[in-house]
Amino acid sequence: MSSPETLHAREAAREDAGLSTAYAAPRTELEERLVQLWEAALQFGPVGIADDFFELGGDSMLAAQVQLDVDLEFGVEISAAALFLSPTVATLAEAVEDAVKTGRTEAGGRTGP
Amino acid sequence: MTPPRAPDLAAPGCAVPDLTDPDLYADGHPLALWRTMRARTPLHWQPVAPDLGFWAATRYADVERVLRDHEAFSSEHGTLLSLLGRRDPAAGHQLAATDPPRHGRLRAPVHQALRAGTVDAHRTEVRAGIRALLPYGTEPFDFAAAMRALPLVLLGVLMGLPEEDRPHLIHLAFMASAEDDPDYRLPEGPRATLQRAHRELFAYFADLVRDRVRRPRDDLVGVLLAQRRDGERVPPSAVVSNCYSLLLGAVVSLSLVPAAAVRELGRDGGFARWAARPDLLDSGIEEALRWATPGRYFMRTAKRPVHVAGTEVAEGQAVLAFLAAANRDERAFAEPDVFDVARRPNRHLAFGAGHHYCVGSNMARLTLRLLFEELFAMYASLDVVGEPVRVRSMFLGGYKALPVRGRPRPKSQTRGGHP
Numbered sequence: 001m002s003s004p005e006t007l008h009a010r011e012a013a014r015e016d017a018g019l020s021t022a023y024a025a026p027r028t029e030l031e032e033r034l035v036q037l038w039e040a041a042l043q044f045g046p047v048g049i050a051d052d053f054f055e056l057g058g059d060s061m062l063a064a065q066v067q068l069d070v071d072l073e074f075g076v077e078i079s080a081a082a083l084f085l086s087p088t089v090a091t092l093a094e095a096v097e098d099a100v101k102t103g104r105t106e107a108g109g110r111t112g113p
Numbered sequence: 114m115t116p117p118r119a120p121d122l123a124a125p126g127c128a129v130p131d132l133t134d135p136d137l138y139a140d141g142h143p144l145a146l147w148r149t150m151r152a153r154t155p156l157h158w159q160p161v162a163p164d165l166g167f168w169a170a171t172r173y174a175d176v177e178r179v180l181r182d183h184e185a186f187s188s189e190h191g192t193l194l195s196l197l198g199r200r201d202p203a204a205g206h207q208l209a210a211t212d213p214p215r216h217g218r219l220r221a222p223v224h225q226a227l228r229a230g231t232v233d234a235h236r237t238e239v240r241a242g243i244r245a246l247l248p249y250g251t252e253p254f255d256f257a258a259a260m261r262a263l264p265l266v267l268l269g270v271l272m273g274l275p276e277e278d279r280p281h282l283i284h285l286a287f288m289a290s291a292e293d294d295p296d297y298r299l300p301e302g303p304r305a306t307l308q309r310a311h312r313e314l315f316a317y318f319a320d321l322v323r324d325r326v327r328r329p330r331d332d333l334v335g336v337l338l339a340q341r342r343d344g345e346r347v348p349p350s351a352v353v354s355n356c357y358s359l360l361l362g363a364v365v366s367l368s369l370v371p372a373a374a375v376r377e378l379g380r381d382g383g384f385a386r387w388a389a390r391p392d393l394l395d396s397g398i399e400e401a402l403r404w405a406t407p408g409r410y411f412m413r414t415a416k417r418p419v420h421v422a423g424t425e426v427a428e429g430q431a432v433l434a435f436l437a438a439a440n441r442d443e444r445a446f447a448e449p450d451v452f453d454v455a456r457r458p459n460r461h462l463a464f465g466a467g468h469h470y471c472v473g474s475n476m477a478r479l480t481l482r483l484l485f486e487e488l489f490a491m492y493a494s495l496d497v498v499g500e501p502v503r504v505r506s507m508f509l510g511g512y513k514a515l516p517v518r519g520r521p522r523p524k525s526q527t528r529g530g531h532p
Contacts, residue, residue: 059202060315064350067319080319084312 014046019055023048026089030096034089037073041066053087063087070096076103132159132169132433133194135293135505142409142510144450147171147438155422159433165198167412167431168421171438173445173462175422179413179434181467183213186413186432188469193508194412195292195307197431206351207358213468218342220472223355226271226336229475235270239480242266243487249521253498257372257515261287264363267480268473271333272356274321282317285310286364291506296513311357318356322349333359359473366407367477369504369511371484373405376515377452379497387454388489397454398481403461404452406437407511411465436462437510492519 014023023046026032031049039045042056053063067080074096082095129150130137137143150157150171160166170176179186189204189212190196201210208220225231243266246259265279274282284297288310292303299306325334326349337352374397378384387397410433415426426432440461441449464471471477488495499516 060311061202061206061350061354063312064315064319064322064353065348068323068349071323077323080316080323081313084316084319 013044014048017044017056019051021048021050021052021055024050024090028093031089031093033073034070034092034096037066037069038089041069047089049089049093051088053083058087060084074100076100129154129157129159132157133161133507135507138409138507138510139503139505141503142406142437142441144441147435147441148443151438151442151444156424156426156432161194161197167194167197167433168424168426169410169433169435170421171435171442172422173439173442176434176436176439176462177466179421179432180411180462180465180469182419183216183468185416185419187212187416188216188413190412190414190431192411192413192469193290194410194433195304197412203351203354203358206347207354208472209358209362209469215342216468219340219347219351219355220468222336222340223333223359223472226333227473227476229479232267232475232479235267236479236483238270239267240483240487242270243480243484247487247491248519249491249524251518251521253516253518255514256375256495256517257369257501257512260371261364261368263371263480263484264367264477267476268333268359268363271476272321272359273330273332273334278317282314282360283364283368285314285317286361287504287509289314289361290365291504291509293507294505294513314357314360315353318353318360319350322353322356362471363473363476365509367473367480369407369509370401370405370477370481371488372501372512372515373407373510374401374452375488375495375517376497376501376512377404379495379517382494383452383454384492384494388493390454391489393454394482394485396457396459398478398485399459399461400452400454400456401481402463402477403440403446403456403459405511406440406461406463407509408463409437409508409510410435411469436465491521493522494520496520 011023026035026049035047035049038047038053041062042058044056047056063083067078067083070078076096076099078095078099082092129146150169155170155172155175157169158166159169170179188210189201191199191201192209203210205211205215208216208223211219243263246262248254261283262279265274265283269279288297288306291297292306297306299309322334322338325338329335334352334356337355338349340347375384378387387393413432413434415428415430415432417428419426421432439445440463443449464474495517497515498518501512502514504511504513
């Protein structure tokens with residue numbers, strides 16, 4: 001998929017950013033979309049699915065913005081805790097999937113926060 | 114109160130101790146040290162890391178100037194020491210972290226929403242909320258613990274915070290500002306405590322703000338969402354950040370004022386004397402604010418080289434304006450270490466000064482007025498009956514535990530005395 005040179009450049013960029021995680025590629029289409037969304041918000045790439053949003057240079061203001069981007073993109077309300085307290089693409093993808101499922105069963109019946 | 118003896122900084126081997134050490138504040142505001150600093154080293158350099166440090170200003174005139182002079186001193190690099198050396202990500206969005214002129218446009222609607230008249234409209238609810246915090250009877254109770262819920266009696270109503278969420282929000286607010294206190298610190302350490310509290314609060318308000326976007330309500334969050342900046346709606350993330358800031362500002366500071374006053378009044382029967390003088394209610398509350406000054410300092414960053422107390426501060430250097438030291442400056446207050454409910458004038462800096470003067474000051478003053486009216490109507494005296502415990506923190510000054518026993522007035526008098 002990628003040449004050894006590209007892979008090397010990727011690793012170098014990630015090393016410069018001081019990330020504690022090794023790069024893990026997105027496994028699903030949903031994860032792929034979330035990675036793109038994060039890369040746009042953070043202006044950094046490549047983002048792996050196990051990377052910490054805040055380690056990648058994100059802050060709370062940006063996280064609040066990404067939460068709303070996710071709302072708009074997927075049409076579901078995910079709890080902000082998913083993004084603020086376990087801030088990886090992998091867990092966020094799970095939260096979105098859960099929200100999509102419960103969203104279907106509740107179909108517009110949501111009232112409180 | 115006898116003024117504590119001041120260390121002689123000119124004496125050999127005597128130096129200003131590390132101002133960032135939370136244990137320095139174990140006995141409350143270090144009044145003796147500050148008196149000496151004001152006299153000998155009114156602008157003192159405190160190293161924090163090999164190439165990082167801050168200036169500490171302790172005189173009233175200098176502290177007030179640093180807070181007011183936004184041409185020379187910026188708030189956009191954070192106002193608390195934990196942000197030293199970094200830029201506040203909320204700069205330009207959150208009121209407290211935004212410089213004029215943008216600050217003025219962000220502040221106006223919030224100020225409007227919190228002006229005295231609006232706040233006054235909730236008087237009955239606040240009074241009922243206060244009564245619910247105070248036990249009637251002679252059983253000892255922890256006054257400091259009771260007061261932790263005081264700020265949300267009003268702000269909780271204004272922001273529409275569900276009752277069941279409030280205790281956790283209060284705990285998080287203390288984690289976010291007293292990260293060195295054993296009751297609030299996580300086992301992972303102070304930095305992790307700040308981070309966890311910050312993210313949980315942000316997550317909470319992110320959900321709350323989104324809910325208000327979808328289901329608009331006519332409350333303070335609605336006012337924040339309707340804010341405009343340069344003709345455009347402010348992004349919801351800025352609203353989240355301002356909710357966070359309002360909660361923190363109210364919870365950790367206002368809640369510490371009553372206990373500081375009750376502790377001091379308990380030393381010599383001052384409670385009963387003040388209770389007998391309703392004409393001194395307002396001036397006494399200002400004195401309680403001066404005395405408590407729960408937020409010890411605010412940080413500013415020099416935008417250009419500037420002189421403070423005859424010393425040059427270089428561009429980019431941080432200055433900590435110690436409000437609590439300024440509020441005990443003998444140059445500004447006669448007998449500064451005496452709690453005088455009749456003190457006038459009393460131009461204390463407990464709410465800050467200048468553009469960033471506490472946006473919640475009306476809220477705080479009204480709440481304190483109603484609280485002390487209730488206390489005076491309910492109790493003939495309120496005596497300290499156990500060992501007070503202070504918050505362990507460089508930033509926050511006050512008691513986290515204050516065991517007291519009230520001597521209740523007869524019931525008939527209780528509700529009749531103060532309409």
